[in-house]
């Protein structure tokens with residue numbers, strides 16, 4: 397199936413400046429125009445200041461945003477991104493960020509998803525003095541990475557978001573402390589995309605992944621978006637040859653015709669024994 401985005405306008409619904417990283421990647425690659433659609437409060441679909449919970453999966457949320465952008469702009473092509481945060485998959489001790497960028501082409505009934513992930517840059521703590529608050533902010537990469545403050549506890553609805561310089565942080569800290577009944581302030585990273593450059597970089601990387609998938613065609617039906625959908629684990633340990641949790645290949649899949657293929661890893665044949673549960677429990 398011949399799919400071209402040449403000179404096409406693609407709707408991008410975002411209110412957090414994501415067009416700054418998405419457009420420079422996709423416009424030269426696809427020769428398309430990214431139409432920034434605003435005027436819709438995407439935070440109503442779930443927000444990272446924890447005011448509004450997000451219903452459904454991360455992909456469903458991204459898809460919903462892309463569809464709203466298409467509806468508002470009247471364009472048959474839509475883009476949107478959605479992030480999530482949770483424990484890291486290796487130790488469960490760090491906050492992990494997964495970013496998805498989805499492209500919907502209603503002309504060809506296509507949906508293609510790019511993904512990037514990595515450790516989040518964030519910190520949070522309940523503190524009772526300015527020095528402690530400043531330490532948390534430094535740890536979280538402030539002021540490039542913005543902070544939020546709440547009186548008393550993590551779920552207090554009185555929140556001050558998007559604090560981006562030391563003077564404001566100190567002023568807002570004093571105001572928030574004055575509001576607190578317990579003499580404590582909950583300080584945490586503002587994880588909205590425009591407030592967290594580490595997250596914005598993951599959105600850029602997810603867009604690059606989307607671009608790669610758009611340039612990869614199914615060998616069976618020639619639809620773009622052909623790519624890995626899951627890792628096949630069990631790379632043998634270099635010492636005892638037992639299977640490890642490292643990938644020995646990837647399952648590639650076409651969403652259109654269902655064509656499946658296993659691509660075995662060619663870069664390494666054996667895992668370092670430190671990844672082996674038997675040799676390094």
Ligand SMILES: [Zn+2]
Nearest residue numbers: 633636672675
């Ligand atoms: Zn081993």
Ligand SMILES: [Zn+2]
Nearest residue numbers: 614617650653
């Ligand atoms: Zn196919």
